[in-house]
Amino acid sequence: MQKTYARPVSLQPTVSGFCPGCLHGMVCKLVAEAIDKFDMREKAVGILPIGCATLSMEYYNFDMVVSAHGRAPAVATGYKRCRPDNLVFTYQGDGDLAAIGLAEIMHCANRGEKLTTIFVNNGIYGMTGGQMAPTTLVGQKATTCVNGRDPAQAGYPMRMAEIINTLEAPVYVARFALNTPANVLKAKAGIEKAFKNQLEGKGYSFVELLSNCPTNWGVSPEDSLKWIQEKSIPYFPLGELRNN
Amino acid sequence: MEKKFMKGNEAIAEAAVRAGCRFFAGYPITPQSEIPEYLTKRLPEVGGVFIQGESEIASVNMVIGAAAAGVRAMTSSSSPGISLKTEGISTLAGAQLPAVIVDVARTGAGTGQIYPGQNQYNVATKAPGHGGFKVIALAPATVQEAVDLTYEAFDYADRDRNPVILLADGVIGGMMEAVVLPEPKTAFPEKRDWQIDGCQGRERRVNRSLDNDTVKLEQFQRDCAAMYERWQQEDVRYEEYLTEDADLVIAAYGTSARVAKTAIRELRKEGFRVGLIRPITVSPFPYIAFDKLDYSQVKHILAVEMCIPALMVEDVKCAVARRTPVSAYTRGAGFVVSPDEVVGAVKDLISKGGAQ
Incomplete structure (x- = not known):
């Protein structure tokens, strides 16, 4: 018998605490596989946010710093400047990155810090129980916009990859979705590309991943994948916006 | 050096x-x-x-x-x-x-x-x-x-x-x-x-x-x-300045303590027995410094602070524990307290019977 598929060494052999059907577990696996691919587990440092993504501190099998809400890009900046030989990435959700941490992500990207951001966009605050995020779609219901997001009150969902792409310094900006095997494979290649850029000392890479939240969207895991296809992707177009 | x-x-x-x-x-x-x-x-x-x-x-x-x-x-x-x-x-x-x-x-x-x-x-x-x-x-x-x-x-x-x-x-x-x-x-x-x-050669660490x-x-x-x-x-650190015979002790830190020292030298020339406790560690606060005072001798403690209201005075009151009266002389809005003002504040207290 030949073993052709195994848990990445960069993931701990533990049970995931993410909600059933949540794609965060997929993101953890993709990131861990990419780190394994470059044989960088012993040099990897994840800078975690506050939000559902914080749970990954229990799953990744390498060094991590858990930052305050929104501040991961600043913490990662301080860390990477002091230890440039480590593979440093921030792992952030949409409330963390696009609301409270907007200044930190913009300036980290604008300085062209030689690190990688993995941005998990599921259009809602998961950990706190389904409040409106900067990425919540127009009309989408949340506990703080019970009649659906109203642009007159809350503005429009923020396209973070496009916003980051207005800056000069980043070398790689891309958005992928996690709703189909084909899209997951593209996301995997994008994450690898982002890490490779860092290992080659090229500069800042930003990978946005359209994810789901069956629990707070109030749909089944299967329907949440359709939601990504039918609602998220039309507003948040997929692709590599920049690949220098 | x-x-x-x-x-x-x-x-x-x-x-x-x-x-x-x-x-x-x-x-x-x-x-x-x-x-x-x-x-x-x-x-x-x-x-x-x-x-x-x-x-x-x-x-x-x-x-x-x-x-x-x-x-x-x-x-x-x-x-x-x-x-x-x-x-x-x-x-x-x-x-x-x-x-x-x-x-x-x-x-x-x-x-x-x-x-x-x-x-x-x-x-x-x-x-x-x-x-x-x-x-x-x-x-x-x-x-x-x-x-x-x-x-x-x-x-x-x-x-x-x-x-x-x-x-x-x-x-x-x-x-x-x-x-x-x-x-x-x-x-x-x-x-x-x-x-x-x-985590090379060791278990992962999470800060x-x-x-x-x-x-x-x-x-x-x-x-x-x-x-x-x-x-x-x-780790408590503080400076005691001429407290041994003092019947009035000023409590001040930083800039206001420095000004208070000048005022104390002036007051001493005129025969007033005034001393200073200057916290260097404001945290941990030197409560102990106030325990060392002889309260049969110290008639008043005056906090001199460049803020209104005075803030450190609360710690001084806590340290003194009602063994002698405590009050504050303050300047605010960025005015740096002057030695003359401190001299005046001390003399004012003494004239009201706060100290000899």
């Missing part, structure tokens, strides 16, 4: 470099901007890193990253900017990370004014962030003392794995004085057994200020409380 004529802010910055600080992130704010301006030139000379953050919040979080990497790190600001840093200072304390935070304090709530003030007393000593933690807060009264305390602050931070605040004010930061600069430090830990540097294990978290809080108690036993 090298003697130089230096501005307080620059002297603090140079002392930090000599203490082994190799990372600084900060944001411009008066009256401390000479600290980042000095370090942007100086840190690269010693292989260190300087970053101008996009905000005080980002700057202190960059310090968190550097501290987690095991590098001696510092940030500086002034009162309104320290408010923004409190989230990060709290994170440092919760994540057990050492760092030095310099507060070149200014006056007033909100934006207040850029002029010097001692209004940051409660922030430094009682609540430098959410969560009920404490830090060692050092309050220099001269540029030389600012240098010496900055130099030591990094050792306290490393020893305790806790942030340390240097509480100066716009007078100390902006004043030029002759200072003896200490030798560059070499004997600080190169590799800490908790630092985040990649965090949150703990899902509440039993562990409670124990951590108890350990911190025990550390704060140890500070009271081992």
